[in-house]
Amino acid sequence: MLIAIVDFIFFVLRSLLGLLIFAIIVSAILSWLVAFDVVNFRNRFVYNVSRVLDAVTGPVLRPFQRIIPTLGGVDISPIIAILILQGINNFLLPAAHASITGLLIGA
Numbered sequence: 868m869l870i871a872i873v874d875f876i877f878f879v880l881r882s883l884l885g886l887l888i889f890a891i892i893v894s895a896i897l898s899w900l901v902a903f904d905v906v907n908f909r910n911r912f913v914y915n916v917s918r919v920l921d922a923v924t925g926p927v928l929r930p931f932q933r934i935i936p937t938l939g940g941v942d943i944s945p946i947i948a949i950l951i952l953q954g955i956n957n958f959l960l961p962a963a964h965a966s967i968t969g970l971l972i973g974a
Contacts, residue, residue: 869971870971870972873964873971874964874968877960877963877964880960881956881960884960885956887923887927887952888952888953888956890920890924891924891927891928891945891948891949892945892949893920894917894920894921894923894924894945895945897913897916897917901917924945927948927952928944928948931944931947931948932944935947
């Protein structure tokens with residue numbers, strides 16, 4: 868029973884990281900659309916979507932934006948954040964899951 872709970876917790880963590888990666892990608896695409904004047908913030912829907920995405924992705928991206936300078940006006944912090952989040956999702960979470968499961972089976 869305890870292993871099923873651990874499996875569920877890691878499933879939720881992996882899903883949340885996947886959703887965060889998706890939100891970062893959508894936020895970057897929306898910022899490009901605004902920059903190229905395809906959409907603008909006068910549209911209430913675009914403004915609300917942008918605010919929600921900024922609230923979700925901002926706490927993750929801001930530390931990277933403080934460290935990584937923009938290259939020719941292009942912010943590459945979303946790319947670095949996605950790479951790190953993918954690394955966590957593909958390497959650290961499975962290793963932690965295997966370790967915790969091993970401890971529970973051995974106990």
